[in-house]
Amino acid sequence: MDSSSKGLNFLYNNFFGRIILKVMTTKAIANLYAKYMNSRLSTRKIKKFIKVNNINMDEYIDRKYTSFNDFFMREIKKGKRKIGEGIISPCDSRVLAYKLDDNSSFKIKSSIYTVDELTKENKKYKYALIFRLCVDDYHHYAYPDDGEVVSTKYINGVLHTVQPIAHKKYKVFHENSRCVTFLKCKNLGEVCYIEVGAMMIGKIVNIQKDKFKKGEEKGHFEFGGSTVILLINKDIKIREDILKNSNNEIETVVKMGESIGR
Secondary structure, X not given: OOHHHHHHHHHHHOXXXXXXXXXXXXXXXXXXXXXXXXXXXXXXXXXXXXXXXXXXXXXXXXXXXXXXXXXXXXXXXXXXXXXOOOEEOOOOEEEXXXXXXXXXXXXXXXXXXXXXXXXXXXXXXXXXXXXXXXXXXXXEEEOOOOEEEEEEEEEOOEOOOOOHHHHOOOOXXXXXXXXXXXXXXXXXXXXXEEEEOEOOEOOEEEOOOOEEOOOOEEEEEOOOOEEEEEEEOOOOOEOHHHHHHHHOOOOEEEOOOOEEEO
16 A cells, blocks of 8 residues: 555544544635645655656647646646547547446445536436546546536535545545536437545636537646536447546546547
8 A cells, every 4th residue: 555545544444533634625725725735845745756656748839847836737848748539538548438227316335426516517427437547647638529508616625635545535536626517418418517625625727618528638737636517418438448447436548539339
């Protein structure tokens, strides 16, 4: 178990750790940490972070970074992410796919998630695709189809980690701060696109626009691991390996633009 996993295990499975957790999941702590991660002092963390997480920097535009967060939001080189056919992954991540039941709900670990609680809207969807980004991933995300934005809203909350350990005790996606955007797409129909903030990351940065193209950037997360959720109200066919893994609660690694179904 690495140091990061040991730390999360202490916070979520230890009595004293959970006391500290109440403080760490607040926006105030995230904002305080963000000030350091946006400072020039934080650049000292970059070299070690690249080495520990085995990040291939050949994929990214070579330039000097002014802070760790500046590095974290690094831009990928043109052509390093190809836009596939059918339904694409909106980001580099680990994906889980669920068919929603008649109550528009699905289960992760011991937590039941409903569309109503996720979106604060009484809407129906047929599928939920959960894309979990880790700290070493490219943290920009894209639109899955051509279409237009219907409406957007921000839901305030806390900032639990989005790693699996948290789902055993908390309804993370219901509790965390998140941005909810309702889309009308050319091929996918009604889609709800949700960005979920995570521990030590309260900032979700979206590019404001009314219309969009498939694969066009929607926005990015600042420092930390995060999650993108797509709720789709149309019969779709997800890749067999993703479905098989999801049925066993195993995440499948995907890249932004990679075809994941049709």
